[in-house]
Amino acid sequence: MTSIRDIERELSSLRTEPGAETPYQRTSVMTHTAWVPPEWVEAAEDVLSLLAERHPSRTVVLFPQPDEEEGIEGDVEVDVYPVGEGRAICTETIRVRLKGKRASAPASVVQSLLLPDLPAFLRWRGLPPFGAPEFEGLIDVVDRLVVDSTEWPDLPESYRGLTEIFDRVAVSDIAWARTSRWRPMLASLWPNIAGVQRIRVQGTAAQAHLLAGWLRSRLKHAVELEHDPSDRLVGVEIDGEPAPFPPGDPPSGADVLSEELDTFGRDRIYEDAVRAALP
Amino acid sequence: MRFARSSAPRPAKTRASVATTQENPLLEGLQIRRTPDPCILVIFGASGDLTKRKIFPALYSLAYRHLLPERFAVVGIARTEETDDDFRERMKEAVQQFGRDEFRDDVWDGLADGIRYLAADFSDAKGLDHLVDVVNELDDERETGGNRVYYLAIPPSAFETVVDSMGKRRKSEGWRRLIVEKPFGHDLESARHLNGVIEKYFDEHEVFRIDHYLGKETVQNMLALRFANGIFEPIWNRQFVDHVQITVAESMGIEGRAAYYEQAGAIRDIFQNHLLQLLAITAMEPPIDFTADSVRNEKVKVLRAMHTPGPKSVVRGQYGLGYVEGEEVLGYREEEGVDPQSMTETYVAAKLYVDNWRWADTPFYVRMGKRLPRRETTIAIEFKRAPHPPFEELAAEGLRPNVLLVNVQPDEGVSLAIGAKVPGQGMTIRTVHMDFLYGGAFRTGLPEAYERLILDAMLGDATLFTRIDEVLEQWSLVDAIVAAWVRDRPGFPNYPAGTWGPPSADELLKRDGRSWRRH
Numbered sequence: 181m182t183s184i185r186d187i188e189r190e191l192s193s194l195r196t197e198p199g200a201e202t203p204y205q206r207t208s209v210m211t212h213t214a215w216v217p218p219e220w221v222e223a224a225e226d227v228l229s230l231l232a233e234r235h236p237s238r239t240v241v242l243f244p245q246p247d248e249e250e251g252i253e254g255d256v257e258v259d260v261y262p263v264g265e266g267r268a269i270c271t272e273t274i275r276v277r278l279k280g281k282r283a284s285a286p287a288s289v290v291q292s293l294l295l296p297d298l299p300a301f302l303r304w305r306g307l308p309p310f311g312a313p314e315f316e317g318l319i320d321v322v323d324r325l326v327v328d329s330t331e332w333p334d335l336p337e338s339y340r341g342l343t344e345i346f347d348r349v350a351v352s353d354i355a356w357a358r359t360s361r362w363r364p365m366l367a368s369l370w371p372n373i374a375g376v377q378r379i380r381v382q383g384t385a386a387q388a389h390l391l392a393g394w395l396r397s398r399l400k401h402a403v404e405l406e407h408d409p410s411d412r413l414v415g416v417e418i419d420g421e422p423a424p425f426p427p428g429d430p431p432s433g434a435d436v437l438s439e440e441l442d443t444f445g446r447d448r449i450y451e452d453a454v455r456a457a458l459p
Numbered sequence: 460m461r462f463a464r465s466s467a468p469r470p471a472k473t474r475a476s477v478a479t480t481q482e483n484p485l486l487e488g489l490q491i492r493r494t495p496d497p498c499i500l501v502i503f504g505a506s507g508d509l510t511k512r513k514i515f516p517a518l519y520s521l522a523y524r525h526l527l528p529e530r531f532a533v534v535g536i537a538r539t540e541e542t543d544d545d546f547r548e549r550m551k552e553a554v555q556q557f558g559r560d561e562f563r564d565d566v567w568d569g570l571a572d573g574i575r576y577l578a579a580d581f582s583d584a585k586g587l588d589h590l591v592d593v594v595n596e597l598d599d600e601r602e603t604g605g606n607r608v609y610y611l612a613i614p615p616s617a618f619e620t621v622v623d624s625m626g627k628r629r630k631s632e633g634w635r636r637l638i639v640e641k642p643f644g645h646d647l648e649s650a651r652h653l654n655g656v657i658e659k660y661f662d663e664h665e666v667f668r669i670d671h672y673l674g675k676e677t678v679q680n681m682l683a684l685r686f687a688n689g690i691f692e693p694i695w696n697r698q699f700v701d702h703v704q705i706t707v708a709e710s711m712g713i714e715g716r717a718a719y720y721e722q723a724g725a726i727r728d729i730f731q732n733h734l735l736q737l738l739a740i741t742a743m744e745p746p747i748d749f750t751a752d753s754v755r756n757e758k759v760k761v762l763r764a765m766h767t768p769g770p771k772s773v774v775r776g777q778y779g780l781g782y783v784e785g786e787e788v789l790g791y792r793e794e795e796g797v798d799p800q801s802m803t804e805t806y807v808a809a810k811l812y813v814d815n816w817r818w819a820d821t822p823f824y825v826r827m828g829k830r831l832p833r834r835e836t837t838i839a840i841e842f843k844r845a846p847h848p849p850f851e852e853l854a855a856e857g858l859r860p861n862v863l864l865v866n867v868q869p870d871e872g873v874s875l876a877i878g879a880k881v882p883g884q885g886m887t888i889r890t891v892h893m894d895f896l897y898g899g900a901f902r903t904g905l906p907e908a909y910e911r912l913i914l915d916a917m918l919g920d921a922t923l924f925t926r927i928d929e930v931l932e933q934w935s936l937v938d939a940i941v942a943a944w945v946r947d948r949p950g951f952p953n954y955p956a957g958t959w960g961p962p963s964a965d966e967l968l969k970r971d972g973r974s975w976r977r978h
Contacts, residue, residue, distance in 0.1 A: 366485060398485050
């Protein structure tokens with residue numbers, strides 16, 4: 181059993197190198213909270229380890245374990261990075277296992293660990309349980325929710341819950357971010373693309389629905405979608421004609437999340453695309 | 460229906476801005492990175508160090524990030540006989556040695572495909588005619604629309620010939636931009652003359668005078684620090700600031716550049732450009748927006764408001780034999796190519812005033828020099844002491860005034876010195892530092908100044924380049940200082956290499972009851 185005070189105390193001691201007089205300098209640009217159900221643990225750890233160095237932040241990783249005996253267990257980690265000659269900065273990762281009923285009240289844990297005056301991001305792995313107390317509580321204490329709708333089943337219907345929280349929290353969707361190379365390319369097809377009736381997207385279901393939703397919402401007319409499943413976005417056809425492939429390499433998962441963590445405001449174009457993706 | 464790209468989508472405002480357009484609803488909300496129009500970059504002095512160490516590594520980094528136009532070419536011109544392949548191979552090695560990004564063959568091959576080299580004498584009309592032919596051919600081949608960027612990476616003495624020759628061969632098709640390296644002239648008169656040559660063929664908006672300090676992220680961060688934070692600007696004035704110290708220190712010597720340095724000295728090498736630009740950015744009023752003219756209008760007002768320091772307010776020095784980083788180094792007069800009786804200064808310290816409403820009577824102490832103990836560029840704003848600290852005298856004896864220190868290089872960042880209670884019984888106050896390390900908060904590598912500047916020149920954005928009126932004001936001040944030097948001959952050398960300059964530089968502040976920052 182761990183208390184928040186234990187976590188703070190342990191972090192403080194880790195920030196000082198054994199034998200050194202002055203502690204490492206803590207550098208934070210945000211609090212980054214990640215909700216990681218068991219099936220997402222491995223994938224989440226990979227991305228988080230790449231992110232820590234790019235976005236020095238306090239990272240709070242929440243592992244819900246509702247079937248365990250009630251309690252909180254936590255461990256902390258301080259990563260030290262050299263900066264300049266003889267100087268080092270540290271970032272903090274706090275892993276909290278929320279057991280039993282505690283898994284339904286994570287906001288009360290996160291609130292006490294948020295760094296004051298800095299933006300708070302919540303990365304939710306998998307489909308959020310819209311309406312459930314653990315999710316509703318968390319989105320009220322963060323500034324931005326980051327999801328990847330590629331991880332969601334039953335698209336586009338699953339987007340319905342998302343549209344209901346747009347007025348409460350800014351939302352980033354990694355699936356949408358992964359279409360960002362393609363949208364300028366499609367926009368460059370103007371005016372020929374203005375009357376598009378049907379698109380065929382070879383990519384994930386999320387990418388297909390979001391691109392179709394984007395075209396419908398921006399062009400303000402119906403656009404029929406044909407989806408050709410693929411694990412990444414590799415082709416788009418406009419009324420049967422293949423669109424040119426966008427330049428550059430597709431960014432890595434960490435790159436995409438990293439860019440989303442630099443974004444603060446609401447993305448109204450995305451919100452419109454999600455609404456228009458719904459049947 | 461065919462779906463070829465009609466044209467690259469254009470943002471409505473600036474880089475990474477939100478593009479909006481009435482015609483194309485798909486552009487709304489797109490974050491489109493601005494890339495320059497197709498163009499050919501012509502580098503005069505392509506066999507020199509600058510091309511190898513800075514220009515090509517910068518071009519590679521821009522290519523690596525897809526920031527160069529799709530239709531782009533580089534033509535290098537210099538006297539050295541070399542084939543296209545030899546030049547490409549040398550530049551490839553330079554990128555591998557001096558570039559900041561991993562070397563990728565596919566990125567290099569894309570860039571190298573458009574590289575040509577021409578061996579010619581700048582003063583030879585036939586050679587320059589041939590250059591024009593090569594560039595025109597390349598223009599047709601790569602469809603660059605007649606757009607040219609001329610980069611003068613050559614000694615100032617060769618500027619005039621090249622500008623004159625290229626100006627006479629100017630065609631109306633496409634746009635032209637001229638990048639000029641510092642120093643721009645040797646004094647006020649030569650700068651005016653050089654500008655006269657340039658303005659015969661190029662409008663001011665086509666001229667990009669490089670002061671690479673302005674391309675440094677941390678110098679630009681000074682603008683963010685001042686104008687994006689509500690807490691600093693209200694106290695950024697004579698009421699709260701006791702004085703400002705600007706240090707541009709180099710630990711290296713003249714590195715084989717005796718011919719240039721004997722003519723320039725510290726005052727022309729650093730003071731006239733980098734140092735006065737740092738001062739202008741520190742002292743300027745908030746611009747109404749971040750456009751090139753708004754920013755430069757405010758900087759030039761500062762330069763105009765500076766009065767010429769009297770002889771007692773300027774100290775010059777020259778290094779003698781000494782030790783830097785444990786290594787014994789030669790004195791300036793012993794360096795190869797330097798006159799053994801040289802009176803060229805390698806150090807300048809000065810007390811300057813900006814005579815305006817904000818800064819009246821607030822001294823700006825500046826110093827710059829070679830063979831100082833370490834490489835460091837800093838701007839330190841020292842605030843006035845608290846009017847009446849309610850502590851016993853002993854308790855606060857270790858307390859120093861608040862200092863906001865901007866580290867331009869190395870350890871880029873900002874540090875604020877504040878008084879804090881020492882833990883324990885009683886009240887003892889000590890000065891501690893709150894540090895913001897630029898590289899600590901933003902873990903992406905800082906772009907090299909030349910990447911930003913070359914890209915901006917291609918985009919036609921002159922915000923980070925010096926305008927002619929700034930250059931002339933800078934020379935005007937330098938000429939006045941140098942004129943006073945004719946009358947005296949200080950006993951050079953007057954500081955050993957590896958020290959912070961001559962004792963008279965310390966006296967300069969001591970007379971005012973102040974001292975240089977401790978290092």
